[in-house]
Amino acid sequence: NLLPQPPVANVDKLLIIVSWREPDFSNLVLDGLLAQAEFFELPVTIVFNKMDLVRKRDLPKLEKWVSLYESIGYPVLKTSVETGEGLDNLWETMKGNLVVLAGPSGVGKSSILNALIPGAELRTDDVSEKTGRGRHVTTEVRLLPNPHGGWVADTPGFQRVDLPRWxxxxxxxxxxxxxxxxxxxxxxxxxxxxxxxxxxxxxxQGLIKPERYQTYLQWWEATKQAEEEQF
Ligand SMILES: Nc1nc2c(ncn2[C@@H]2O[C@H](COP(=O)(O)OP(=O)(O)OP(=O)(O)O)[C@@H](O)[C@H]2O)c(=O)[nH]1
Ligand SMILES: [Zn+2]
Known part of the structure; x- marks a missing residue:
């Protein structure tokens, strides 16, 4: 497997980070990111970060999504960098692998890296100062040593769903x-x-979840449109 932009090969695991709030959870985006991970044939774990921001009355709704994704075979973790909830499980999942984080802007990917490897942010800042370019246009991925064993890429694998164009x-x-x-x-x-x-x-027959079928139709339309624009 090879993730483009920036290129990184031999990835063992992709963590797709999402949040319930700030930014709001979108199952359309998550399903697009999951399809993208399947496209690269990468094993995925879904991480709901920012659990501290979930209101009590929203918890049943969130749990429904967690069950849905677990039922189709995606492991789901719940974390908060703010309170430390679930971080031990997260480090356990990342241990001994070459892990790449992905997910929308603002869900806490950098925060997770910094919690795992204190000073990681400092180093990425150094890079952008030297090159005069933003972290997100950096063309090389650096692998940071995971203190628990393994490696983690210092740059997100992807933040958006670009799949319809590929x-x-x-x-x-x-x-x-x-x-x-x-x-x-x-x-x-x-x-x-x-x-x-x-x-x-x-x-x-209820064997495929309507929520999933609905996003399938939306990504199918988007892909069809992207194809039509090409020709
Ligand atoms: N309340 C709360 N805030 C968090 C948590 N994790 C991260 N944040 C905050 O969310 C904001 C965005 O976090 P980042 O780590 O920059 O998010 P990112 O996914 O790296 O974003 P991009 O670099 O744009 O892709 C920051 O202000 C963090 O402090 C969390 O678990 N709980
Ligand atoms: Zn069919």
Missing amino acids: VALESLPILYREFSKFKCEFNNCSHTNEPGCGITLALK
Whole structure:
């Protein structure tokens, strides 16, 4: 596997960091980032950071999302850099691997790195001063030694969903991992409106989550549009 921009090879694990608030959780974005991770064939752990900002009345909603992602095979951790909640589990997950963090701007990727490796931020600041460029346009990734063993990239693997510009429309379905269990009548089924579609049947039977199918349709549309713009 090779993550582009900045390039980093031999990644063992991708942590997709999200938050419930600041920035608000978007399952559309998370599903796009997950599909992107599948595109690079990277094992993923989802991390809900900023747990200290979750209101008590929102906890059941958050837990529903956690169960949903666990049910399709993605491990989920809940952390707070502010209170230290869940950080031991996070370090355990990162241990002994080459780990890359990904996720939207502001979810706490740098904060997690700094909590793991005190002084990490200082060093990234040094780099941008020397080159006169922002951290996010740095072209080289540096690997920071994880004090618990292993390495962690000092730069996010990705912050946005760019997948629609990379992936061929017919390859999108395999990036929704739970879809692979079902068979369709047509080989190149888009799972949008074909007869004999195993995915829409599974959806009706409650075997595929409507929340996931909905974002699939949205990313399918976005990918279709990106393809049309190219030609
Ligand atoms: N309350 C709370 N704030 C946090 C937590 N983690 C990070 N923050 C704050 O959230 C803000 C953004 O954190 P960053 O670590 O810069 O986020 P990032 O994901 O690296 O953002 P980009 O560099 O833009 O991709 C900072 O003000 C952090 O102090 C947390 O667990 N709880
Ligand atoms: Zn189908």
